[in-house]
Amino acid sequence: MNAEALAFYALAAMVLVGGALVVYSRNLVHAAVSLVPTLLGVAGLYVLLHAEFVTAIQILIYVGAITVLILFVILLTEGATGLRVRQRNEQVPLALGVCGALVVLLWVVLLRVPWGPAAGPLPPYNPGAVGRSFLMPYVLAFEVTSLVILASLVGAIVIARREE
């Protein structure tokens, strides 16, 4: 087993164990904190896939911002997230069945498709290529995303503000 495979399996274990804790943990603070190793594991997978810029953004936004935001809201809504509150609804067996079936279906479909070899090598310096892609063919996606950011910024402030 070479180093890449070793790193992949270690990161995969980190992602899956973290994800299981996020989903199963009764204490919501534990669930939110175990989001951190999951997201860091995904960032490690991006390193293995030579996506260094995406790794940096993943760590900055997901691990740095979203997790902290989620923790803040858990602490602000303490009365409903406490340990005495039942955290699961009555759909556990049904949900297990649906998710298992979906995963098996995804495996059957995705692993049967012949994906073919790569059409070429990755560009050597990723951030530059990503920036050029954003500003030349995908400028519409870029602009629409910035509009969405503006709208959600205003929306979040308006919704969360305490009205007098």
Next chain:
Amino acid sequence: MIGLPHYLVLSSLLFGMGLYGVLTRRNAVAILMGIELMLNAANVNFVAFTKFVDPTFVRGHVAALVIITLAACEAAVGLALIINAYRHLETVNVDQVDLLKG
């Protein structure tokens, strides 16, 4: 040798986990965490396909970056909604927020 199938299997497992969280949790914040897991699974797929199938224009990286940005927006608005609901209804459990139920 780690290839595309490894990443596909891992990301579908992560997606299934996130979906399980969304379907079984009562707390809206926990549902949001499940959605984040599902978005991450999609991102792993995008980046893996970029490396193994279509590397020339790093389209998958662009898609992954857009998804990360939209996930941040969605988390901000969703958590604002949760705080607002908690202020008015004293609960964030989605099965107790039933003002529209006749």
